[in-house]
Amino acid sequence: MxxxxxxxxxxxxxxxxxxxxxxxxxxxxxxxxxxxxxxALRELRTNTPDIVMLDINLSSEKDxxxxxxxxxxxxxxxxxxxxxxxxxxxxxxxxxxxxxxxxVKPFDEKDLFATLEIALFNFYASQPLVELNLDQVNSRxxxxxxxxxxxxxxxxxxxxxxxxxxxxxxxxxNTIKTHLKNLYEKLxxxxxxxxxxxxxxxx
Amino acid sequence: MxxxxxxxxxxxxxxxxxxxxxxxxxxxxxxxxxxxxxxALRELRTNTPDIVMLDINLSSEKDxxxxxxxxxxxxxxxxxxxxxxxxxxxxxxxxxxxxxxxxVKPFDEKDLFATLEIALFNFYASQPLVELNLDQVNSRxxxxxxxxxxxxxxxxxxxxxxxxxxxxxxxxxNTIKTHLKNLYEKLxxxxxxxxxxxxxxxx
DNA sequence: GCACGAATCACCCGGTAGGGTGATATTTGT
DNA sequence: ACAAATATCACCCTACCGGGTGATTCGTGC
Numbered sequence: 001m002x003x004x005x006x007x008x009x010x011x012x013x014x015x016x017x018x019x020x021x022x023x024x025x026x027x028x029x030x031x032x033x034x035x036x037x038x039x040a041l042r043e044l045r046t047n048t049p050d051i052v053m054l055d056i057n058l059s060s061e062k063d064x065x066x067x068x069x070x071x072x073x074x075x076x077x078x079x080x081x082x083x084x085x086x087x088x089x090x091x092x093x094x095x096x097x098x099x100x101x102x103x104v105k106p107f108d109e110k111d112l113f114a115t116l117e118i119a120l121f122n123f124y125a126s127q128p129l130v131e132l133n134l135d136q137v138n139s140r141x142x143x144x145x146x147x148x149x150x151x152x153x154x155x156x157x158x159x160x161x162x163x164x165x166x167x168x169x170x171x172x173x174n175t176i177k178t179h180l181k182n183l184y185e186k187l188x189x190x191x192x193x194x195x196x197x198x199x200x201x202x203x
Numbered sequence: 204m205x206x207x208x209x210x211x212x213x214x215x216x217x218x219x220x221x222x223x224x225x226x227x228x229x230x231x232x233x234x235x236x237x238x239x240x241x242x243a244l245r246e247l248r249t250n251t252p253d254i255v256m257l258d259i260n261l262s263s264e265k266d267x268x269x270x271x272x273x274x275x276x277x278x279x280x281x282x283x284x285x286x287x288x289x290x291x292x293x294x295x296x297x298x299x300x301x302x303x304x305x306x307v308k309p310f311d312e313k314d315l316f317a318t319l320e321i322a323l324f325n326f327y328a329s330q331p332l333v334e335l336n337l338d339q340v341n342s343r344x345x346x347x348x349x350x351x352x353x354x355x356x357x358x359x360x361x362x363x364x365x366x367x368x369x370x371x372x373x374x375x376x377n378t379i380k381t382h383l384k385n386l387y388e389k390l391x392x393x394x395x396x397x398x399x400x401x402x403x404x405x406x
Numbered sequence: 407g408c409a410c411g412a413a414t415c416a417c418c419c420g421g422t423a424g425g426g427t428g429a430t431a432t433t434t435g436t
Numbered sequence: 437a438c439a440a441a442t443a444t445c446a447c448c449c450t451a452c453c454g455g456g457t458g459a460t461t462c463g464t465g466c
Contacts, residue, residue, distance in 0.1 A: 159397030174415050194362035196399045
C-alpha cells in the first residue's frame with residue numbers, strides 16, 4: 001500500500017523527532033517537519049502532505065489552530081491536533097476547525113497509528129462511485145435484471161432524473177419509466193430513493 | 204458546572220480503581236463500574252451515564268466493541284475506547300462504532316481529562332450520531348448543517364418520504380420540506396436522489 | 407412459424423417533490 | 437441585552453414521479 005505522507009508541525013525538536021521515528025516505523029512517511037506557522041505554510045505549499053499533525057501551542061505568533069484554519073481555507077487535507085492539554089476556550093477554538101482527530105501527549109506508536117488511521121479513514125470515506133456489477137446485483141438479490149434495466153439502475157444511482165436518463169440513453173422518458181417500474185418491482189421498492197438507499201452499500 | 208457521570212467498563216479491578224481515583228480528582232464522577240458486558244448493560248439501563256469508557260478486551264464473551272454497538276443502537280451516549288493495543292482488524296471494528304475517542308494505556312490524569320473533554324465536546328456538537336457523523340459531513344463538504352438538518356438528512360438517506368419523516372420526527376411535512384430545501388442548497392443538489400447519491404458512501 | 411423475453415413508447419391519474427416567499431418563536435453566541 | 441442562527445409552520449404553484457394499462461417491434465430459440 002502507498003505510504004502516507006505526514007507533515008509534522010511541532011516546535012519542540014525532540015518531540016518532532018520522536019514522532020518522526022515512530023511514523024517511520026509504521027506505515028507512514030514524514031513529508032516535512034515544521035517548527036512554526038511559516039514553515040508549515042511553506043511545506044503545505046511546496047510539499048503537500050496527505051495529513052497534517054498540528055501541535056496547538058507553537059512558539060510563534062500563529063498557533064496550530066490558526067494553521068488549521070488556513071488548511072481549511074486553502075487546502076482541503078485532513079489534520080489532527082497534537083496537544084498535552086487545552087483549556088475550554090482553546091478546545092472550543094480547536095473544535096471549530098473540525099479536525100479529524102486529536103492526539104493527546106504523551107502518546108505511543110499504537111496511539112499515533114490508530115489516530116492517523118481513523119483520521120484518514122474518515123476523511124477519505126468518500127470514494128469514487130463504485131461500479132455496480134450486474135451479476136453481483138442479480139445474485140445478491142436473487143433477481144434477473146436485464147441489460148437495459150441495469151444501465152438505468154446505474155444512472156439512477158448517480159441521482160439523475162428521468163429526463164436526464166432519457167437523454168443520456170437516447171430513449172424516451174416513457175421507456176425510462178417502464179424500466180424503472182420493472183426495477184422497483186424486482187427490487188421490491190417503491191421510490192428511487194429507496195432504490196438508491198437499498199443499493200448504496202454496493203453489490 | 205454539573206459533574207459528568209462516567210461509566211467505566213474494565214475487567215481489571217486495579218485499572219478500574221485507578222481510573223476511578225483519577226476521575227474523582229477532576230471534574231468527573233464515576234456513575235458505575237462494570238467488569239463485563241452484562242454489568243455494563245445493566246448500568247446503562249438503570250444508571251445511565253453521560254459518557255462510557257470501554258475497555259476493548261474484556262474477559263467475557265462480548266467485548267467492548269460489542270457494547271459500543273449496543274450503545275449506538277439503544278442509547279445515544281458518547282463512549283471512548285480504553286485499550287493498550289489493537290490489531291488492524293480490531294481497530295477496524297472499533298472504528299466502525301464511531302467512538303468519540305481512544306485512550307491508550309498507560310495514561311495519566313491530563314490524558315484522561317483531555318480525552319473525555321474532547322469526547323464530550325464533539326459528541327454534544329454532533330448529537331445524535333447514528334449512521335452518519337455530522338462533523339464529518341460538515342468538514343468534508345465544508346458546510347455547516349444544523350442538528351435538525353442532519354437528522355432529516357439521515358432519514359432521507361434511508362429512503363423515507365417527506366410524510367414518513369414528518370411522522371418520525373413529530374414535525375409537519377412543511378417543516379421537513381424547509382429542512383430539505385436548506386440541505387439541497389448547502390449540499391448543492393436539487394433532488395433527494397442526488398443527495399443520497401452524493402453522500403452514499405458513508406459519510 | 408410461434409412463443410417469449412426484451413426494449414420501445416403512449417396515455418392517464420393522483421400523489422409527491424421542489425422552489426419561492428413569508429412568518430414566528432426559541433436558542434445561541436457575543 | 438441584542439443580534440444571529442435555528443426550528444417551526446403555511447401557502448402556492450409547477451414539475452416530476454409512481455402505478456396502471458396497453459401496444460409494437462425485434463430477436464432468440466424451440
